[in-house]
Amino acid sequence: MDITMPQLGETVTSATITRWLKAVGEHVSADEPLYEVTTDKVDTEVPSPIAGVITEILVTEGSTVPVGERVAVVTEDAAATGASKSAASPKASAQSAVGDELSVQAPTPVKGLVTSPVVRRLITQRGLEASEIVGTGEGGRITRHDVEAASPAPKKAVTEPKPRMERGDEVIALSNVRRITAEHTTRSKATSAHVYTSVEVDFEQVERTRRAHGAEFREQEGFSLTYLPFIARAVADALHEFPIVNSSLDAEQMVVHHALHLSIAVDLDFAGLVAPVVRDADGKRLTQLAREIRDLGSRARAKRLKPDELVGGTFT
Template sequence: VPAPAPAASPVPAPAPAEQLEAVVAPLPVHARDTIVPLNRIRQTTADYMVQSKQVSPHVLTAIEVDFENVERVRQANKAEFKSHEGFSLTYLPFISRALIDALVDFPHMNASMSGGNLIVHGAVNLAIAVDLNFEGLLAPVIRNADGMRMRAIARNVVDLATRARAKKLTADEITGGTFTITNPGQYGTMMQFPIINQPQVAILSTDGISRKPVVVKDEFGNETVGIHSVGVLALAWDHRAFDGAYAAAFLNRLRTIIETKDWEAELQ
């Protein structure tokens, strides 16, 4: 009778972050190096990012979107918008409004984790990640954004971003978000894998939009090649909350809204 196989050794638990940090020897500091102490916002940002990666099993799902429908309306209205509102009409308000519409159909995206429960929120409190001159970031919150038209969303984005950089936000304005958008596309990025804003379950990265050749079908199914404004939307999501099919279906719905919504009517 063969001897029984030895029992498998138990898989060791992952070491806490502080232990991992302790065993990584720092590089030596040389004469030409500069030691830059992290300021309070940079350190707080770092702590939150490490915590989020430890808590949530992050997954990235991305989708390419044809923004030509948005671009036509944006170009036709940008002069009037700038004159009336005092700031430029960017892609972000269009994406934000489409996102809110998509969350209605996929409510588990507008949610947060609480112990063993997924809390699905009735209102959309939209957090917008704002860079603080490369010294950290904040994510001020547009409360009840689901009740706003696109112009109101655009005004709130500009107001909150301006006051965030001027350090004039209240504590209430940077808490309570239910979904976050981060917008690196202003720097021409292709695709970014963002870190989830805890305890939310998803964050959307709006990346660079550029002119590209695309296949266009007419009403008869005939195909031609046209030059359209195309970009990528990347969704980082928490695998505890839902699975890949749900995330992919959500992005597909978001793309459909962006490509087909009557943006001219929405902008009025």
């Protein structure tokens, strides 16, 4: 069976394979992690859809492949035991060849079809019009490569000097998440207004509640009740009272979001920082918020988040 790059999210059109977790000849179980990938949203593991033996690895580590492209071949357990007993008939082989030929035919290029926010932002940065770009992605979608081909990024006039290295210094390669975070932070500093404010809050009542119900909560849920769910609940209540704060700017207009999706920052140490989203947080009780925040944090550290769980936040 061909193993293809799955659709990791609505906005994801390609992914980079960073590490194979299995080698040719090894057995893999269904839903067992097969390889690790990185996208512009998240690092995650991709499980095998079937159980069997890996007979081919078609993509090397570090390669970026589009959604739907073959990356490996796994011989299913049932097929592996019966493969030596019978060969495919000429008729079946011919039908398979025709099917393969039809399946690899490229879709007719379409102009102007954009689905990814990342691609839309790149088109704006390059000063292009989506209607003039031919999309080569699935269904005619415009990909990052299409935009770059239409207008290559200008070369930097000045190259910044590399940091001076001394004996004993350690070089740590940036993860994809950390690199993209740095790029977005720099862009945000240049394009967004930054206002800072601080307010002193009395948490005495929150602390009393934690002490009074902490043991019971831990016994029922299996983890400790921290301050974060209380803060998330307070933010949800505040945004419900002042909905204009739950807004964003889109070109020349303000968009006030009626739904409240809270992005919760999760520190991944040297791997970077991600902000998975608790959806419809304003309609959830404290216990449910605590469960979801813990679940998202645990899966973020285990590289089990889906890219769609990192988009759509309205307040961080």
